[in-house]
Amino acid sequence: MTQAIRIKITDVSKIYQSETKTVEAVKNFSESVKDGEFVCVVGASGCGKTTLLWCLSGLHPVTLGTVHIDGELLTKPLPDRVGMVFQDSNLLPWLTLMQNIELPFQIKKKPVNHELVEELLEVAGLKGFENSYPGELSGGMKQRGSIVRALAQDPEVLLMDEPFGALDAFTREEMNLFLLKVWEQTKKTIVFVTHSISEAIFLADRVWVMSPRPGRLSRIVDVNFERPRHIDLQFEPRFIEILKSIRKDVEGSKARQGN
Amino acid sequence: MATDNLAEKIPDFNSSAAPKGGNGPVDVTALASIRRAKGFKEIISVLALAVVVVTLLEFILIWSNTEAYVFPKPTAIIQSLFTDFSTLYREPLIQTVQTFFLGLLIGSTIGLSLAVLVTLKPKLDIFISPYIIILVTTPMVALIPFLMLKFGFGITPRVIAISLATGPMVMINSATGFRRTNAELIALGKSYGATEFQLFRKIRFPFALPMIIVGFMVGSIFGLLTAVGAEMVGGGMGLGNRLIYFSSLVQMAQFGAVLVIVATLGVGIYSFFTFVNRKWASWDV
Ligand SMILES: Nc1ncnc2c1ncn2[C@@H]1O[C@H](COP(=O)(O)OP(=O)(O)OP(=O)(O)O)[C@@H](O)[C@H]1O
């Protein structure tokens, strides 16, 4: 297997500086993501997962180190290659679902790829809701909508920050299956941040475990379950074993922190 | 839920709890949160009460033998409004409305531009804000005698005063709206490569629209007060001037009629912006 490296993170540190204090949100982070790989990032709250993702998107400048996308040094967002899905769907409430999906096209001054949009709406089960406002959609539908908005740009890389964090367990499982279906069809490279260790294991090829303050990469777990994955996978002993060991890591790092 | 979260951060007409503190907008949103009469029955009841109040006032004035020069009877005012409108009131009404609109146009254009400026260059805020606060807290009518020394008796001093009354209101509220725009929405735009102009047009402006409308509403009401007040101070034109004129001649029915016209203008402004808000900025329900 000699897949190309999509994202290369070299010794990245991100330090937030305010008048009163300095926070080392990410420290000496080095790793890479291969083409078509599904990586999940887990860690205790405040350990720097969002910060890492924003650094990968080019939305935050890194303090030290470098990020390369396809060998190119990242200095600003790459709207054509990297898509971002934010926590809390982030649909503009004054636009309909369709207008939300078309917004990135308008910003880029490109014609809307109607064929792709229609196809994605179909897969996402959002057909017939094109003219609904976000306030009229359920939480799960909004999340699917925001994923459709990102995928409609056909980016090679998808960065997702706890996209299903606000959903109930059932909707979340549904969303996970939806995401896997899309990913298996499109073979995007995905970096997916989550609080839920089991969600991470269920989705990922590899799980990055982060420890807090400073936010470091403390462990990498390969997840080799065959695909496509069934939702009952989470009850298999092998799955639970990995879950327990990652949980111990995350809790351990919290305990060391004393919080 | 996601939307609840967002709604909390979005200032709107329905929330009377405008934030306090240095950067907060002028707390007048409560003015816009008055419940609207729903359905035929409620509207009829509201109108019926108004008729009862006016009729009661009429009878109290008759029973107490109040002279017309102390307090004019509602019927006398209404009669004057109908019979004398074209001869006594139309001209001054047009003058006041024209001055008001000119002042509003200039003031709100400058106010909105300054709001954009301090949003793009937050560092400028500390230089501009003190003057805005001074302008908001000073009654602009007080400037009229001073402005008249420089600009004479024409329309200019009044337009300037009205602009100074409306502009800062529009600015404070718009700037607050722009500044409060959800950081993730801005990041979303940036992740798609939006330019600063596109961020404004597609995200900041629509997000801030409810606040901007509140700014325009309060600014307009302040502007109307300033317009009428300025006409009372000097210049020989408009409804304000008529108030002084009729009261000095003790023509209280006519005085009352002008007062009713001024009040109607104020209510008109309020209704207009409430309507605009409901039509174009009611997305956060
Ligand atoms: N803009 C900022 N300015 C200053 N400090 C920040 C900023 N953003 C994050 N931090 C700090 O950096 C650290 C990491 O934050 P980050 O949001 O990346 O954590 P996270 O792992 O995403 O947490 P959560 O799981 O709760 O979302 C935290 O201590 C936080 O307080």
Ligand SMILES: [Mg+2]
């Ligand atoms: Mg986070």
